[in-house]
Amino acid sequence: MEERKLTVRSVERALDILLCFTRNDELGLTEIAVQIGLHKSTVHRLLSTLEEKGFVTRDRSTEKYRLGIKVWELSTHLAQSDDPATIxxxxxxxxxxxxxxxxxLYLREGNERLRIQAVQSTQAVRRVAPVGARLPLYVGASSKVLVAFATPEEQVELLNDPEWPDAVDRDYYMKxxxxIIECGYATSFEEREPGAAAISVPIFNRNGIITAALSVSGPVNRLSIEILDQYAPLLKEAAHDMGLMIS
Known part of the structure; x- marks a missing residue:
């Protein structure tokens, strides 16, 4: 039993290491050790195993680690039939x-939103949206949509999160x-990123449950409040059609 516990703990620690790369493309040994709260010697042993199996790769010139080819190989076998990013x-x-x-396209994951798909603008000056980015739920059009149409229990949990920033007034946020619930969409202007504006609408599945947030974003000099309000019916129509495609 003790040996089994140690084996499970090792698996958990190895997975914690891989999860460090959800926010960073590359990390050094010390950075990883600090993030997961383990001694560097322990992290080094786990990294060596992950590297041997192809789940991470190490740049010999910088001694930084990146996700390896095995992660990509696994991702190619995801069931695409029920993957919203693909569908x-x-x-x-x-x-x-x-x-x-x-x-x-954003999903809620805990107290963050995760960008699972993006189609970049055709404009010369555009806002690049990297897939895989994790962003806070207390700011931004898509964040507010995901929270507005969440259950009351989920909203309370978020608002009571100890990491909720003091600068964001809870009463104003709830207002x-x-x-957003009344008009069916949210807008934001330079809330999270200087010079950026966005509009977002909810995507409900066939059971009427919010499954994702659909967003259009770009520079504030192109996306005024008047333009975003004009986009709202188009996004709602698109989101409705998308909701019929997913279970």
Whole structure:
């Protein structure tokens, strides 16, 4: 039993190491050890095993680690039949071609939102949206949509999160959520990123449960509040059609 516990603990620690790369493309040994709270010698042993199996790779010139080819190989075998990022990509591209701005798809994961798909703008000056980016739920159009249409219990849990920033007033935030529920979409102007504006709408599945947030974003000099309000019906229509594609 003790040996089994040690084996499970080793697996958990190895997975914790891999999860460090959800926010960083590359990390050094010390950075990883600090993030997961383990001694460097322990982390080094685990990294050596992960490197041997191809799950991480090490740059010999910088001694930095990156995700390895095995992670990519595993991802190619994901069940695409129920993967929203795959199913909704053609519809997202169609919306991008119609509006000319970057289109993104977000899921809620804990107290963060995760960008699982993006179609970049056709404009010369554009906002690049990297897939895999994790962003806080207390700021941004997509964040507010994901929270506005969450259950009351989930909203309370988020608002009571000890990491909730003091600069974001909870009462005002809840007022924003109510307005989003009433109009069916959210907008943001330089809330998270200087010079960027966005509009987001919820995607509900066939059971009426929110499964994702659909967003269009770009520079504030192109996306005024008037323009975003004009985009709202188009996004709602697209989101409705997308919701029929997923279970």
């Amino acid at each position: 909704l990509f053609p519809a997202m591209k169609k919306l991008r071609d119609r509006l000319g701005e970057t289109v993104s 924003q959520l109510q307005e």
